[in-house]
Amino acid sequence: xxxxxxxxxxxxxxxxxxxxxxxxxxxxxxxxxxxxxxxxxxxxxxxxxxxxxxxxxxxxxxxxxxxxxxxxxxxxxxxxxxxxxxxxxxxxxxxxxxxxxxxxxxxxxxxxxxxxxxxxxxxxxxxxxxxxxxxxxxxxxxxxxxxxxxxxxxxxxxxxxxxxxxxxxxxxxxxxxxxxxxxxxxxxxxxxxxxxxxxxxxxxxxxxxxxxxxxxxxxxxxxxxxxxxxxxxxxxxxxxxxxxxxxxxxxxxxxxxxxxxxxxxxxxxxxxxxxxxxxxxxxxxxxxxxxxxxxxxxxxxxxxxxxxxxxxxxxxxxxxxxxxxxxxxxxxxxxxxxxxxxxxxxxxxxxxxxxxxxxxxxxxxxxxxxxxxxxxxxxxxxxxxxxxxxxxxxxxxxxxxxxxxxxxxxxxxxxxxxxxxxxxxxxxxxxxxxxxxxxxxxxxxxxxxxxxxxxxxxxxxxxxxxxxxxxxxxxxxxxxxxxxxxxxxxxxxxxxxxxxxxxxxxxxxxxxxxxxxxxxxxxxxxxxxxxxxxxxxxxxxxxxxxxxxxxxxxxxxxxxxxxxxxxxxxxxxxxxxxxxxxxxxxxxxxxxxxxxxxxxxxxxxxxxxxxxxxxxxxxxxxxxxxxxxxxxxxxxxxxxxxxxxxxxxxxxxxxxxxxxxxxxxxxxxxxxxxxxxxxxxxxxxxxxxxxxxxxxxxxxxxxxxxxxxxxxxxxxxxxxxxxxxxxxxxxxxxxxxxxxxxxxxxxxxxxxxxxxxxxxxxxxxxxxxxxxxxxxxxxxxxxxxxxxxxxxxxxxxxxxxxxxxxxxxxxxx
Amino acid sequence: xxxxxxxxxxxxxxxxxxxxxxxxxxxxxxxxxxxxxxxxxxxxxxxxxxxxxxxxxxxxxxxxxxxxxxxxxxxxxxxxxxxxxxxxxxxxxxxxxxxxxxxxxxxxxxxxxxxxxxxxxxxxxx
Numbered sequence: 001x002x003x004x005x006x007x008x009x010x011x012x013x014x015x016x017x018x019x020x021x022x023x024x025x026x027x028x029x030x031x032x033x034x035x036x037x038x039x040x041x042x043x044x045x046x047x048x049x050x051x052x053x054x055x056x057x058x059x060x061x062x063x064x065x066x067x068x069x070x071x072x073x074x075x076x077x078x079x080x081x082x083x084x085x086x087x088x089x090x091x092x093x094x095x096x097x098x099x100x101x102x103x104x105x106x107x108x109x110x111x112x113x114x115x116x117x118x119x120x121x122x123x124x125x126x127x128x129x130x131x132x133x134x135x136x137x138x139x140x141x142x143x144x145x146x147x148x149x150x151x152x153x154x155x156x157x158x159x160x161x162x163x164x165x166x167x168x169x170x171x172x173x174x175x176x177x178x179x180x181x182x183x184x185x186x187x188x189x190x191x192x193x194x195x196x197x198x199x200x201x202x203x204x205x206x207x208x209x210x211x212x213x214x215x216x217x218x219x220x221x222x223x224x225x226x227x228x229x230x231x232x233x234x235x236x237x238x239x240x241x242x243x244x245x246x247x248x249x250x251x252x253x254x255x256x257x258x259x260x261x262x263x264x265x266x267x268x269x270x271x272x273x274x275x276x277x278x279x280x281x282x283x284x285x286x287x288x289x290x291x292x293x294x295x296x297x298x299x300x301x302x303x304x305x306x307x308x309x310x311x312x313x314x315x316x317x318x319x320x321x322x323x324x325x326x327x328x329x330x331x332x333x334x335x336x337x338x339x340x341x342x343x344x345x346x347x348x349x350x351x352x353x354x355x356x357x358x359x360x361x362x363x364x365x366x367x368x369x370x371x372x373x374x375x376x377x378x379x380x381x382x383x384x385x386x387x388x389x390x391x392x393x394x395x396x397x398x399x400x401x402x403x404x405x406x407x408x409x410x411x412x413x414x415x416x417x418x419x420x421x422x423x424x425x426x427x428x429x430x431x432x433x434x435x436x437x438x439x440x441x442x443x444x445x446x447x448x449x450x451x452x453x454x455x456x457x458x459x460x461x462x463x464x465x466x467x468x469x470x471x472x473x474x475x476x477x478x479x480x481x482x483x484x485x486x487x488x489x490x491x492x493x494x495x496x497x498x499x500x501x502x503x504x505x506x507x508x509x510x511x512x513x514x515x516x517x518x519x520x521x522x523x524x525x526x527x528x529x530x531x532x533x534x535x536x537x538x539x540x541x542x543x544x545x546x547x548x549x550x551x552x553x554x555x556x557x558x559x560x561x562x563x564x565x566x567x568x569x570x571x572x573x574x575x576x577x578x579x580x581x582x583x584x585x586x587x588x589x590x591x592x593x594x595x596x597x598x599x600x601x602x603x604x605x606x607x608x609x610x611x612x613x614x615x616x617x618x619x620x621x622x623x624x625x626x627x628x629x630x631x632x633x634x635x636x637x638x639x640x641x642x643x644x645x646x647x648x649x650x651x652x653x654x655x656x657x658x659x660x661x662x663x664x665x666x667x668x669x670x671x672x673x674x675x676x677x678x679x680x681x682x683x684x685x686x687x688x689x690x691x692x693x694x695x696x697x698x699x700x701x702x703x704x705x706x707x708x709x710x711x712x713x714x715x716x717x718x719x720x721x722x723x724x725x726x727x728x729x730x731x732x733x734x735x736x737x738x739x740x741x742x743x744x745x746x747x748x749x750x751x752x753x754x755x756x757x758x759x760x761x762x763x764x765x766x767x768x769x770x771x772x773x774x775x776x777x778x779x780x781x782x783x784x785x786x787x788x789x790x791x792x793x794x795x796x797x798x799x800x801x802x803x804x805x806x807x808x809x810x811x812x813x
Numbered sequence: 814x815x816x817x818x819x820x821x822x823x824x825x826x827x828x829x830x831x832x833x834x835x836x837x838x839x840x841x842x843x844x845x846x847x848x849x850x851x852x853x854x855x856x857x858x859x860x861x862x863x864x865x866x867x868x869x870x871x872x873x874x875x876x877x878x879x880x881x882x883x884x885x886x887x888x889x890x891x892x893x894x895x896x897x898x899x900x901x902x903x904x905x906x907x908x909x910x911x912x913x914x915x916x917x918x919x920x921x922x923x924x925x926x927x928x929x930x931x932x933x934x935x936x937x938x939x
Contacts, residue, residue, distance in 0.1 A: 136881035455895045463853050471837040526829060529870040529877030529884075552829040556868040556879040568865040599932045613932050719865050803827055810844070811820035811914070 003031045006306065007092050007102035009082045009249065012034025013045055014279030014295035015108025016064055017447075021303030029307060031259055032074045033100045035092065036133055039079035041066050044477065046292060048135050049156075052163030063445050075100075085253045104306060107250060107261060110578075111243040111280040111290070114623055116151060119214025124220040126237045129160045132501040138238065145235030149173075149224050153180040153211055155321065157240030161202055164236070172203040172232055174210060174224070175212055184321040185334045188348065189371040189380050196328060196353060198550060205232075245281045245288045245625055260288035267302035279300050284314060291319045298446065311495070320381045330379035334367035334384045335359055340475035342366065345398050363389040364398075376400030378470045392762045401467065417471035426468050429461035434472060441476040449473065462715040470748050491530040496520045498534065498748035505538050511547045514537065518752075528553075534749035537636070537672065541744050544786035557634035559805060561793045562619055565612065572618060574609040575669065576630035578643045578661035578681075579607030585628060592625045606632070606678065608642030620807055621680035623794040628792040629669070636750075637672045638679070642663040642690065643726035646683030646700065653699025660729055662799060664698070667733055668740065670790040671783070674756070675742060678713075692720050695753040696736045701725075705732050709739055709765070710757035718754045721762055724770055738769050738779035741786075745779075817906070817913035821849060824910070831867040832878070835892065837929055842903055843867035844912055845887050845925075846876055849878045853913050854905035858925045860898030862884070863929030889931035 004020075007165055009014050011034050017320035019032060032709040036042075045062040045069035049408075067074040068200025081245055085105070087098040093099045101112070113128025115121050118269065120243065127134050127139065141148070142164055150161040161171045173180075174478045177192030180197075213234070216222040224234045245260040255271045262270050265742050267282065269275045278298040280290055289295055294317035301314040320333035338344050347356045352372070359367035364387050368380040379401040383390065390397055420426070422435030440446060440456045452469055453460040459469045496504075501520060510516050513535050517527065526532065532553040533598030551559045558601040564568035574589070577680065589609060593601055600612040608631055614622055623630075633639055641664050646657030671677070680691040681698040691697030693713035697720045699706045704727040711720025747756040757765055771775050791799035826832050826846040834842040834854075843857040843866050851874070858869045864880030874887045884893040891899040901923040904915040 073912075105889050524873055528872045528875075529882060532870065532872065552827055552871070555870065564865075565866060566862065566880065566930050567929045568863075568868070569931065637859070732841075805825065805827070805832065806830075807843065810825065810832045811818065811834050 004029060004103040004409065005101055006030035006032045006104045006106065007100050008032070008106040009076065009085075009092065010108035010110055010279070010281070011038065011040075011076070012108060012110045012279060013042060013063065013292060014110070015106060016042040017296050018106065018108070018299035018302050018306075019072075019074070019279050022306050023302050025303065025309065026091050027072075027306035030104070032072070033077070033092075033102075034069070034074055034122045035077045035082045035094055035098075035100075036080040038078070040132055040757050041069065041076070041078065043132065045131070046128075047477075048132070049159035049163055051460060052135050052160065053139055056805075057237055058135075062444065067573075072600060073261040078456075079425040080118040082249060083252050084518075085249065090272055090274070102274070104276065106302070106306070107255075107269075107275060107277040107281060109249060109281045110244040111288075112246045113239055113324050114242040114244050115239050115242055118209060118210055118212050120215055120221065121239075123213055123215040123237075124218070124724055124736075125235060126213060126221050126239065129156055129238050129240050130243075134238075137416075137553065138164060138215055138236065139167065140237040144770045145169055147172075147233040148236040148238065149232065149234040150238045150240055151224075152215040152240035152242065153204070153206070154240065155181060156243075157238070158197065160238050160665045162197070162200075164199055164238075165648060169236070170203070171272075172198075172205060172234075174208050176207065176209055178207060178411045180204075180206075180609055181330075184336075184369075185330065186337055186357060186369050187370070189330065189369050190330075192350065192353060192355055192371050193330060199679055216722045227395065239361055243280065243290060243328055245283065247281055250277070250281070251576075257283075259283045259286065265301075266317060267314060268305065268306045273623070276302050276306065278481040285316055287316065289317065289319065290323075292447070293317065294319060318385055319383075320377065320383075323768075329370075329372055329374040331370040331374040331380075333381045334365075335361075336367040336369035337369065341637070345394070347398050350484075358511070360390065365390050375467070375471075376738045377631070378467055388759065389761045389763070399677065406795075416476060417468045420468075426472070427456075427461070427465045432456050432458040435470050437469065438476050446473070447477055448502070448645075464715045465532050490534060491528055493527050493531050494520060501535065502538050502542070502746070502748070505535075505542050509543070513553060513669065515552060518561040537749050541672065541786075544782075551801050558636070559803070560616065560619065561630060561634060561800075561802065562614065562616075564632060567613075569613045569635075572614050572619065572622055572626075573604060573608050573631040573633035574626050575631040575665075576628070577665050578641055580658065580662070581609075585626075586627075588626050592622050594623065596622055598622075604633070605675045607642050608640060617807055620804065629792050631668065635672065636675050637670070638668045640677070640678055641668075642680040642694070644682050644688035646681075648685060651681035651698070652686060654702045655705065657689065657698075657700055660698060660700070660705070660732060663688075663729060663733065667737065667784075668787070670787055670792070671740065672745070673740065673744050674749050675752045677753070678735070693717060694720060696739060698732055698736070704728070707732065707735055707739075710762070711732055712752055712754040715752070721757070723766070734776065734780045735769060737783045738776040739765065741769055741779040741783035744783070745784075814916075815904070817908075818916040818919060819840045820844060820855050820912045820914055822910050823907055826852065828911070829871045831869075831871065833867045834864075834919070836919065840857065840926055841865075841867070842919065844905065844914070845876060847858055847871060847887065851887075852905055852907050854903035854914055855885070855890045856903070856926065858900050858926060858928070859883055860890075860892055860900050861896065863927075864924040877928060882932055901921065904929065 030685045040590045042064040044061040044063050050056040050264040072134055079097055082092055083095045086094040091099055113130045118566040125139055148164045148169040150157045150173045153173050163172045165171045179187045180194050211227045212225045214223040215220050221237050223230045223231045247257045250261045251257050255269050261277040262280055263277050263282045263284055267276050267278050269277055279295050298314050301312045304312040333615050343360045354372035357369045367381050404728050421435050423433050425433050437456050446452050458468045459809055492500055516535050536550050536553040538550050557563050596618045600613045602610045604610045641661040642660035644659045647653035678694045679696045680689040682689040682691045683700045690698050693711040697708035706725050708720035709723045713720040743753055793800035793802055797804055831843050831845045836857045837930055841857040842857050857865050859878040861883045862877040866876050869876040869878040875884050883896050890902040903918050906913050
């Protein structure tokens with residue numbers, strides 16, 4: 001079959017990213033031809049500033065070398081500017097006469113610097129700041145001339161000014177607005193920024209209006225004249241007063257243009273369905289984006305439509321900003337100016353050079369402006385995009401994520417990636433250091449957190465170093481690449497989020513994995529190892545006694561009811577109610593250890609005994625010989641209920657914590673949940689059972705029991721929140737059970753209680769459990785109904801759907 | 814001339830699951846069955862850290878290793894990008910609902926690849 005022809009006009013980041021996405025999903029659909037006005041392959045335009053500043057070279061910022069075009073069979077016409085397009089005959093023509101036919105046309109012409117319409121704008125030495133040629137002109141000028149004037153104190157202007165200054169020029173920044181970067185910063189932060197740039201040697205003329213550029217007798221610029229009559233010397237003038245979508249060609253060929261080439265949610269032009277447009281030249285719902293993250297999203301959507309998959313829509317993005325001037329940290333996102341109906345939380349330390357402003361509207365964070373300490377930028381940005389209510393964390397919001405999560409482990413307590421040496425470990429789970437991550441980002445051209453995770457494994461396990469990896473990505477690849485959609489697809493098999501999937505299962509009474517896949521349009525026939533266990537859990541937790549558990553959709557531990565070890569053997573942890581055992585039980589365990597030659601016997605942190613190194617073939621017999629119930633130490637389920645000895649023995653004990661623990665454990669065992677669940681009961685506030693870091697912690701006091709929820713002793717040591725105070729043991733069961741049932745019904749798979757409560761807010765949980773007595777009782781009843789008659793998988797194989805064939809090999813030699 | 818050895822019936826392997834074929838003194842062979850009842854045979858040893866692939870979750874024509882979730886193609890035994898590495902695959906066919914493996918391959922292929930170790934013995938050996 002003859003291939004269709006795709007022609008792309010423009011060879012920049014957004015366009016080439018679109019081609020990359022297209023080649024990934026439909027590598028053989030098109031013969032591709034690319035026209036680029038610049039004589040270079042695609043490079044990372046955002047990193048021109050570090051090149052100007054002498055921190056990187058042009059070679060280092062090339063994203064797709066010429067060999068990439070060749071390997072993918074793409075015809076590249078670099079240095080040829082397209083001047084005409086015949087939309088009837090579907091032919092593109094370049095300035096040198098080169099022609100190409102197309103079936104689909106992709107316009108990715110980017111933007112042009114806005115050149116002030118003042119006299120003298122065409123003099124020699126007056127340039128915009130846009131491409132490699134401009135950058136080289138500046139680098140060259142810095143070797144011969146002294147005085148530079150940058151018009152425009154925005155992001156680009158300041159980066160240009162900083163670079164020129166580092167190259168030895170005396171630089172004055174002219175800015176017509178009352179403070180620097182007024183589109184990204186408020187006045188306080190703008191002035192802090194000005195002060196620190198002045199300390200480095202930049203000069204500023206704030207509020208100055210340029211009237212004319214004055215040339216010398218050779219036609220080169222020599223001075224800038226202002227409306228107030230003042231003149232300053234200038235051998236180089238850089239116009240950085242904004243960019244304009246480059247729509248010249250689009251207008252010429254009759255496409256609808258309004259602040260950019262007008263496109264639909266599928267990135268198709270509204271005028272001609274054969275013509276698509278992405279990047280800075282495209283206007284989507286009235287906005288032409290200038291940051292890379294939204295443009296890459298556009299590229300992805302456009303690629304799926306070019307590939308004729310017909311899926312995916314671009315619905316707009318929220319953006320955030322960082323300045324790439326080494327040593328200056330600023331971040332802003334959303335509505336950072338605030339105003340009517342908004343409240344502001346502000347921290348200002350002008351001597352320390354730190355300023356933080358958070359803008360809150362209703363109960364949500366809508367904007368943030370940070371100067372001097374931006375570690376939490378991505379945390380705030382995430383909260384802003386997700387629209388999470390912040391009422392319950394207002395008091396500590398300004399202190400950021402570190403304030404909220406002091407217990408992060410695995411990266412030596414680092415919070416600033418920039419100050420880490422290359423050999424410092426970023427990801428303690430997978431042993432990935434900073435240098436490795438930087439190298440992968442540069443060499444493999446990575447742009448998103450997901451890509452870095454895949455290639456380096458950094459932050460791919462426990463995720464506690466995600467913030468650090470984002471920072472590294474930020475200054476190695478430039479820009480902010482965090483993904484903008486508020487909802488995250490469950491996995492690559494679908495666009496549906498965990499929430500949508502849960503809701504569909506509940507609302508439409510879906511009972512099988514296949515029906516979920518069908519209803520929500522899964523792209524894969526039987527999912528993957530990520531979505532299938534999640535859906536299996538959602539089904540059995542939403543429809544107990546109706547939906548059938550599918551063992552093949554469970555991780556091996558929940559299929560073999562033991563915990564797989566690195567050599568393929570298993571560990572066995574029998575249940576010891578409340579951590580109490582007997583001589584009889586210990587004797588049976590000891591006998592089994594001898595009989596099955598179990599190499600290691602270890603006491604766990606949850607007051608139980610772990611038998612490690614059991615062969616799979618022996619599991620069934622070990623369970624039988626020990627004769628104790630399954631401890632579910634392998635499952636996303638109730639694990640242990642840890643107790644102290646309590647009032648039965650302890651001279652300080654106020655309550656019978658051991659009995660309370662046993663009662664809780666007997667009531668809740670066999671309870672599957674989105675993730676593991678740990679409970680502890682202490683008999684007095686000395687809290688020897690460490691109830692402060694459990695999903696549900698119960699602490700006995702003289703007058704009753706205090707309940708704490710959503711603690712965590714793992715990746716993030718998170719102290720549980722006080723939930724309520726109760727009088728009787730029956731109440732403890734009811735409130736704990738109701739809390740856990742709400743988590744079972746609403747938590748996303750693999751979300752611990754700490755993350756679930758963090759997502760929905762403690763106030764919401766309190767409303768459901770504490771304020772609504774009928775709702776609480778109903779939840780508790782539902783949990784009891786779900787657990788009623790649930791089998792012990794170590795003994796009731798049929799009922800627990802344990803496929804016992806797995807314990808015997810086939811076809812022995 | 815290859816001799817085919819009967820292993821089991823196809824329906825003795827769970828759909829989207831696997832069984833192990835034990836081999837004396839060598840790593841076992843895993844036989845997989847996908848949703849279309851195709852059967853595949855690979856050395857039961859992930860190219861990453863030796864995890865038993867037979868214990869993984871099967872989807873499409875891949876299996877996710879139970880140890881670190883590498884995705885291994887059932888048809889060629891190779892890790893999906895960007896992970897790298899392959900585990901040997903074994904000739905396998907289905908005749909009248911019986912799964913057959915090449916007896917010669919079973920007896921001779923990939924005998925040198927060590928099984929992963931764990932526990933106190935592994936530490937003292939290292």
